[in-house]
Amino acid sequence: MLAAPVKTGSQCYHCGNENPATTYTFDDKAFCCAGCQSVYQVLAAGNLCDYYAYNDNPGQTQKTNDQQFAYLDEEQIINDLVDYRDENIIKITFYIPAIHCSSCIWLLEHLYKLNNGIVHSRIDFLKKQVIVTFKQQEVSLRKVVEILNSIGYEPLISLQDIVKEKQGSVNRGLIKKIAVAGLCMGNVMLFSFPEYLGLSALEQNYKVLFGWLNLAFALPATFYSGRDFFTSAYSGLKNKSINLDAPLALIIAVLLLRTVFEICTQTGPGFSDTLTGLIFLLLIGRWVKQRSYYHLSFERDYRSYFPVAVTVLNNGNEKATAISELQIGHRILLRNNEIIPADSILMQSEAFFDFSFVTGESAPVKKVAGEIVYAGGRLSGQATELEIIKPVSQSYLTNLWNNETFTQTQTSKNFNDTIAQYFSAVSLAIAIAAATYWLTEHNTGKAWDSFTAVLIVACPCVLSLSTPFTLSAVLGIFDRNKFYLKNTDVVERLATVDTIVFDKTGTITQAESTGISFSGNLCEYEKRLIASLARNSAHPLSLELVKWINSDIFYPVSEYSEIPGNGIFGKVDDITVRLGSSIFVNNSGKINQDSSGVYVEINGEYKGHFNIGQHWRDGLNTLFHSLKRKTGMHLLSGDTETDRQSLYAIFPSPQQMYFKQSPQNKLDYIKQLQAKGKRVMMLGDGLNDAGALKQSDLGIAITDNINNFSPACDAILQGENLGRLARFRMMAKRAMLTVKLSFVISASYNLLGIYFAVQGLLSPLIAAVLMPLSTITIIAFTNACTRFFSAKLKLR
Amino acid sequence: MNIIYFLIGCSIVIAIIFLCAFFWAMNNGQNDDMHTPAMRILFEDEKPDRKIE
Numbered sequence: 001m002l003a004a005p006v007k008t009g010s011q012c013y014h015c016g017n018e019n020p021a022t023t024y025t026f027d028d029k030a031f032c033c034a035g036c037q038s039v040y041q042v043l044a045a046g047n048l049c050d051y052y053a054y055n056d057n058p059g060q061t062q063k064t065n066d067q068q069f070a071y072l073d074e075e076q077i078i079n080d081l082v083d084y085r086d087e088n089i090i091k092i093t094f095y096i097p098a099i100h101c102s103s104c105i106w107l108l109e110h111l112y113k114l115n116n117g118i119v120h121s122r123i124d125f126l127k128k129q130v131i132v133t134f135k136q137q138e139v140s141l142r143k144v145v146e147i148l149n150s151i152g153y154e155p156l157i158s159l160q161d162i163v164k165e166k167q168g169s170v171n172r173g174l175i176k177k178i179a180v181a182g183l184c185m186g187n188v189m190l191f192s193f194p195e196y197l198g199l200s201a202l203e204q205n206y207k208v209l210f211g212w213l214n215l216a217f218a219l220p221a222t223f224y225s226g227r228d229f230f231t232s233a234y235s236g237l238k239n240k241s242i243n244l245d246a247p248l249a250l251i252i253a254v255l256l257l258r259t260v261f262e263i264c265t266q267t268g269p270g271f272s273d274t275l276t277g278l279i280f281l282l283l284i285g286r287w288v289k290q291r292s293y294y295h296l297s298f299e300r301d302y303r304s305y306f307p308v309a310v311t312v313l314n315n316g317n318e319k320a321t322a323i324s325e326l327q328i329g330h331r332i333l334l335r336n337n338e339i340i341p342a343d344s345i346l347m348q349s350e351a352f353f354d355f356s357f358v359t360g361e362s363a364p365v366k367k368v369a370g371e372i373v374y375a376g377g378r379l380s381g382q383a384t385e386l387e388i389i390k391p392v393s394q395s396y397l398t399n400l401w402n403n404e405t406f407t408q409t410q411t412s413k414n415f416n417d418t419i420a421q422y423f424s425a426v427s428l429a430i431a432i433a434a435a436t437y438w439l440t441e442h443n444t445g446k447a448w449d450s451f452t453a454v455l456i457v458a459c460p461c462v463l464s465l466s467t468p469f470t471l472s473a474v475l476g477i478f479d480r481n482k483f484y485l486k487n488t489d490v491v492e493r494l495a496t497v498d499t500i501v502f503d504k505t506g507t508i509t510q511a512e513s514t515g516i517s518f519s520g521n522l523c524e525y526e527k528r529l530i531a532s533l534a535r536n537s538a539h540p541l542s543l544e545l546v547k548w549i550n551s552d553i554f555y556p557v558s559e560y561s562e563i564p565g566n567g568i569f570g571k572v573d574d575i576t577v578r579l580g581s582s583i584f585v586n587n588s589g590k591i592n593q594d595s596s597g598v599y600v601e602i603n604g605e606y607k608g609h610f611n612i613g614q615h616w617r618d619g620l621n622t623l624f625h626s627l628k629r630k631t632g633m634h635l636l637s638g639d640t641e642t643d644r645q646s647l648y649a650i651f652p653s654p655q656q657m658y659f660k661q662s663p664q665n666k667l668d669y670i671k672q673l674q675a676k677g678k679r680v681m682m683l684g685d686g687l688n689d690a691g692a693l694k695q696s697d698l699g700i701a702i703t704d705n706i707n708n709f710s711p712a713c714d715a716i717l718q719g720e721n722l723g724r725l726a727r728f729r730m731m732a733k734r735a736m737l738t739v740k741l742s743f744v745i746s747a748s749y750n751l752l753g754i755y756f757a758v759q760g761l762l763s764p765l766i767a768a769v770l771m772p773l774s775t776i777t778i779i780a781f782t783n784a785c786t787r788f789f790s791a792k793l794k795l796r
Numbered sequence: 797m798n799i800i801y802f803l804i805g806c807s808i809v810i811a812i813i814f815l816c817a818f819f820w821a822m823n824n825g826q827n828d829d830m831h832t833p834a835m836r837i838l839f840e841d842e843k844p845d846r847k848i849e
Contacts, residue, residue, distance in 0.1 A: 050840070102835045109836070125832040172822050179818050183811055206800070213804070 012036050014152075016057025039152045043107070046114045051107045058103035059152050068335060069149070071309030071320035072142035072157075080322075081141070081157065083131070089119065090141065091133045094148065094155035097708075099128040107151065114147055115139050130155075158304040171290060178283045181225035184217040185276040191217075192273045196765055211263045214272035221276045222256050225283060244420040244464055247427065248282060251459050258452045271456065274767045278461055281775055289468035289488050296706060298486040298713055302376070302398050302687055305357070305709045310334070310341050313385065323392050335383045342375045343395040344386035351384045353377035356505055357686040358397050359638040359662075364543075376687055400663050400691045414492050415739065416467055420460060427458035434758040446760040453762035457753030457770070462746030462778050467739050470782040474735045477790045482718035483728055484706070490714045493698045494732035497681040499673055500627065501692065503666075504637035504647075506685035507702045510615050510719065516548045520600070520608015528553055529572045530600060533579060536560050537568050541598055542579070545610060567599075575603050582609070619723015621650055626726040628652035632678065636661045636669055638688050667691035683722075687711055727793045734789040741785070742778045749774040 010019050012032035024031040027044065031037040039059060043051055051058060071077055084091040098104070104123070108130050111121040117139030121132045130153075134144055148155055191210040194203065233249035236242060252275065259270030297304075311333040312321040318333060323341050326332070331347070334340065340353070352364040358376035367373050373386065375395035392398060431454035438447035471488035478485055485491060502508055522530075531549040534542040536557055560570035567580010578585050578601040585601035598610040627633060635647070635657040648654050658669070666684075670692045673680050682689065682696035685703060690711035693699030701710035704719045717725070753770050756762045790796065821827060 054839070102838065105832060105835055106839055123832055124829045125835060126829070172827075175827065176819060176822055179815060179822075183815055187808070187811065209801075209804075 011057060012059075013052070014040055014057065014059035016059075035152075039150065042114070042150050048107060048110055048113055051103050054103045054106055055101045058101050060098045060100075068311070068338075069142050069145050070311070070318075071307075071322070072145055073140065074309065074320055074322065077309060077320075077322055078141050085136075088135060088137070089133055090136050091131065092141065092144075093129050093131050094145075094157070095127075095129050096148070096153045096155050097128060098153050099123065099125065099130070104153070108148075108153060111147065114151070115143070118144065118147075157308055158306070171287075174283065174287055174290070177225040177228075178280070178287060181221050181276060181280040181283055184221040184225070185273075185280045188214050188217050188272045188276045192269070192764075192768070195269045196768075207269070208266065211266075211269055214270060215259060215263045218256060218259055218270075218272040218275050221279050222252060226252050226279045228286075229282070241417070242421045242424055244416045244460065247420055247424040247460050248464065250424070251455055251461075252279065254452050254455045258456075269764055271764050271767060273764065274456065274771055277768065277771060278459065281771075282461055282464055285465040285468045288472050296484055296716060298716070300709060300712055301401055301690065305339070305376070305687060306341055306392070307339055310338070326388055326392055328388055328391065330388045332386050332388065333383060334379045334386055336379060336381060338379055340373055340375050340377045340379070340386065342388050342392045342398075343390040344373055344375075344388045346371050346373055347385040347387055351382070352380050354380050358688050397663065397687055400667070400687075403664075403667065403691060414489055415736065416463055419463060419743065423458070423460045423463075427455060430458065430754060430758065431455050434760075437758075438760065443760075449760035449762070450758050453757035453760065453767075454754055456767055457757045457762060458750050459771070460746075461771070462749075462774055463743060465775060466742035466746070466778045466782050469779055470735050470738050470742070470786060473783065473786040474731060474790075477731065477786070477795050478728060481724060481728070481795055482706075482721050483724070484716045486714045490698065491732045491735055493679075493714070494681070494729055495736045497679045497698055497729070498630075499632040499634070499678040499680045501634045501636055501666075501670060501673070501680060501682045501696070503682075503684035503686070503689050503692075503702075504635060504643065505639050507683050507689075508617055508620055508635075508722070509643075510617055510704070516544060517611045518608055519611060522600075522607060526602055526607065527551060529555065529575060529577050529602060530579065532557055532572045533560070533568060533570050533577045536570070537562055542568065545579075545598065548610075577602050616650070617719055617722045623723050623725055624650055624652050632656075634658075634669070634673070636666045636692070638662070638666075663688040663691050667695050670695045683717075683725075685710070724795070727795055731789060731793050731795055734793075735786065738782055738785040738789070742782055745781060746774055746778055749777075 010023070010030050011017065012019055012023075013029035014031055014036035017032045019030055019032045024034060024037045026037050026040060029040065031040065036059060043049055072081075078090075079085070082090050082092045096108075099108070105125060108123050109121055111118045111132065115134075115138075117135045117137075119133045119135060121130055123130045132144060145155060145157070191213050194206065194210065229245045229249040229252060232243065232245040236246055255271045255275040255278070259272050259275060262268040262270040306323060309320045309322050310326070311318050312326070313319075313331045313333050321330075326342055332341070332344070346367050346369055348369060350366060350368045352366055353373055354364050355374070355377045357378070358374060364380055365377075372389065374397060375390075375392070376397045390396075393402070431451045434454055435447040435451035438444075438450055468488060471491045474491050475485050475488060485494075527549045528551045531546050531551040532554040534545045534549075535554060537543075555573040558571045560568070562568045563580070563584070567578060567584040569576065569578040569580075571577075579598055582599050585599040585606060600607040600609060624633070633651070633653050633656065635651060637643075637657075637659050638661055639659060641659045644657065644659065647657060651657060658665075661669070666689060670680050670682060674695075674697070679698075680696045681698040681700065682692045683700045683702055684690075684693050685701060689701075693701065693711055693713045698715070699713040700715045700717050701713040702717050702719050702722060703710045706716060706718060710716055749770060753762070753766070756766055
């Protein structure tokens, strides 16, 4: 069963990552790490190796996997997490970010093979969730989670459970309304055809029947399917504003009233066909607009970043405690990679914390006993003890969420709602003018006819279709470029921003530097020597070197010493190794002194140097270059000024760079810009940007892995595509242009209709033809436009 | 031509039956996940004798 190091240049059988020089082998299969191998062993023992049959290397790398699940034994936490529980079974939904292929589905639906207590498990692939039913006498919740973890599918369990929030998001109601509207429209069309084609005298008695049937179908379409337009218009009017639904509701009401009137008085066939068709199309527009990303959450706050529970020490006993129950004075035990849940005092001699997500500082921070450590920092190194000094919700970082920005809901008027006001006013004015004209001619019938007809024809329904169709097409294009927008309104805001504020760490810099290369020759043994030495230093470059060398074997280090700003040296395996700047090592003038990097000297002999690539994101230079002419750019960093020099070279407005900014500073800075009338876009990645993201007109969270935590925002952008931001904004502008052009087209159709309407000549046939005709034109137009613009901007 | 009254009645009743069936399917959650079943159907049947080999 023991893994023997074997030389291969292959891929890991489990995760497909490139194998390191020393691989793990089991069953003649090579694995990149012990984690991947153990997953394979669990699956092999459970006779589940079909997992590997459906896809090549379906697993996820298991290199970073050390999780504590003791808290899942606490009754109260279990009750908070489960969907259903009785004395026998528990049903629970897990969100598992690792779900990505058909092998995942197959494996997770065969969980019962791994443990008899698991009755049933079912995956929802798009939402990346699995619903597990298990017998609680036979297996505990903790055990189920540990099984999932052991096969490489660690569920994401957080206080703010995004799984449950999403459950109501499937809009079944809207689909049902569309079904009813569709049924009514189809039948009404059927009964209206004889009228269109002209009925002979013989068939006149059918006319009455068809009229009443049409009316019967128009009623459910109006009162069931079209109900939302009335409620929305009413709530808009109550807040003293006219939204797009107001004129739509008016038209639906007028259409229904006139149909009822004509059918009851037998004066005409009514407008049931237009009415049902209109409601059907409007609902389709709403449906298109509702594009949801089940696997993304735009509403996360610190609660989904923080753990569910921590270990509290009480007279030497460890007890998992929910974070909400933490009190001042509690002594907690924090293990490697765990997050500090609340501001506390360090009780042990020293520890390193990674605050990159909280303050933006890129390098790990060393804290000594008695120092205050802020919530949100991640411990890197040995387990340590802390004493809580502030409750979770009052801590330095979480305090941000008590800011008024998070309690207000911003509402900005969009193009449609602005247009709707004028539209309603103009069409009402024309309708009244037409009616007044016919009244002065003493023709009451014509006055009524023309008044209603103008309102029907001047329908802004095209607006409520062209916007969702255009903008959701844009969302689809962005989606393919790994830019995920919360909803279609965000496209509009993207088109209008004139100021961009960048965060530094994690936003314009890459969280993990990949650009390490070595010039010179090193054998495996020498690499291990370097890794063994660098492991002792907390300097970011050392950490990256250790990561890059990726060795599992370390040698003992003696006489270790670190000279800040220069380098480190020590005896590894009784050989002197020096790592550091070019002056620090004896390079005998062989290389250019200016070039930066980490230089290596082993046993007094110069070996070469590591080139640490620029850790700016790809395309950053071109992005700055293309934005600088028309856009104000600012940089707010929580980090120290170490990068100021290198930023001078690329950042277009160096006088607008600010360092050592607290989360509150960032929020206030955005507020100041907005007070000057700027429309601000904020790009950030960490919790320290959360306030600024929320305050800004458009907050974009940058992330390297969309399944990882990202703070509440309007859009999530995959870091690799940051360079396309300028093109994204151009696309949004073009999309808004398309919407405005389509408005012009629809207005010309409306004018044509109004020409008939004011004369009281609008027959149901003209109305029924005009509406779908304009709709088709607009949809074809917007489609062609978005395709054209996206091809032109090379966004595919 | 009176048969047309009967036919209209039939067509409406059938339409409403289909609508009810659709409502039932929606409420039952059958349309909530449109993606996974399409992948699930491609899995091979279990081979129960494999463990013995």
